[in-house]
Amino acid sequence: MQGPIVSFHPMIDADRHILLVSRRALDRADRLAVAGAAAVILPQTPRPDVYELVAGLGKPHFPRAGVALSLDGKVGNLRLLTALGLPHPASVAFAEVAAAVAAWRAGRPDVLALGRPVVVKGAGGGMGQNVFLVNDPDELSALTPQVQTHSLHGPRGLVLQRFIDGGGADLRVVLLGLRHEAYWRVAPSGQWRSNLSQGGQTLRDRRSADMAQGVALARRLQRAAGLDMAGVDVLIPPGGQPLLLEINFYFGRGGLGGTASFLELYLAAVGRWLAALGLDPGRARLCADD
Missing domain, CATH: 3.40.50 (Rossmann fold)
Structure with a gap:
């Protein structure tokens, strides 16, 4: 060549x-x-x-x-995972907070099926700063000024997602071409967000069988979407099957030892x-x- x-x-x-x-x-x-x-x-x-x-x-x-520049962000992630038929928590996307509030108040079946509480994810942002837990449409409406619906390289909007207890931890799988790095992110006591920027801690020696399942699912995503580099978040409920939460194309390096x-x-x-x-x-x- x-x-x-x-x-x-x-x-x-x-x-x-x-x-x-x-x-x-x-x-x-x-x-x-x-x-x-x-x-x-x-x-x-x-x-x-x-x-x-x-x-x-x-x-x-x-x-x-190509995927990073077209389907980045929470709404883009949901479109990708749905199109690929890969397992993820039940989710509903909306263009604006007001539309999500109206659908919830109107008792739309797909929103009610999410249960309570509901995880709210604005399309943009990162490090867990644009993710919220709400119990009713009034709480969601009050978040309107805080939810960032713009995404730099993906569709705008927000996602309402079923809250699934992952035992206070999720798995970050960093895809690096043919290899990967994987570690657990463990939420602080009494908290539900495990992002390192939100006080989460990293663990590598934990639930090795679950980790293998999570890595295998991240690899399925990699092959299906043609990804070379991404930080994939996987939720593995105790005794349950792994679910894809997010695909981060620009991710923190703390869990990898720094820049x-x-x-x-x-x-x-x-x-x-x-x-x-x-x-x-x-x-x-x-x-x-x-």
């Missing part, structure tokens, strides 16, 4: 390293570089114009980000991908610190 390896990732160098600082527009030199590339390394969530250029020219690239450790994992995934293409993994490397 002829041509240079081109990297748009700010922290991964290659034969040609293109930095799009200050949101500068793509220029002719960028387009010629991609056109002549043997392979292209992308950021975790690339700019849409960069992805359109690389994919449009049919260049091998890592990670594949430096994550970049090493990212580079390793890139190396495996390059090797599969018949290219020398050594042609990609982390940028040296200044």
Whole structure:
């Protein structure tokens, strides 16, 4: 396979390293570089114009980000999981909070079937900050100013989801090409959100059989959706079957040991991908610190 390896990732160098600082527009030199590339390394969530250029020219690239740039966010996740027929908690999507409130007050069967309490997830946001637990439509209505319904790379709106007790923990499976990292996120005592930013703790040595099931489900999602890199949240109720909760295309690195450790994992995934293409993994490397 002829041509240079081109990297748009700010922290991964290659034969040609293109930095799009200050949101500068793509220029002719960028387009010629991609056109002549043997392979292209992308950021975790690339700019849409960069992805359109690389994919449009049919260049091998890592990670594949088509799903991340079209079905990101809680509403997009629900559409994807429903379309793929993968197990997830019963959920109903709405374009606006007012529409969800009206449906609940009107006794719409699909909303009532969710039971109480209901998990409310705005389309955008992260780290558990746009997720709420409510018991009735009045509580939901009061959250109108707080629910973020905009999603940068996915459909807007919100999701009402059945609350399922996962025993105070869920499983985060970080997909890194052909490999993965998995760990439990355990909620603080008396809390229901297990996000690390909400005080959750990580555990790796726990419920190993359940962890294997959760990883297997995340891998099913990866194959079905064509994902290379994502943080997949899986809920495994005690004695129950695993359910997909969310797909995070830009996720926290705390459970992986921080940014430096994550970049090493990212580079390793890139190396495996390059090797599969018949290219020398050594042609990609982390940028040296200044």
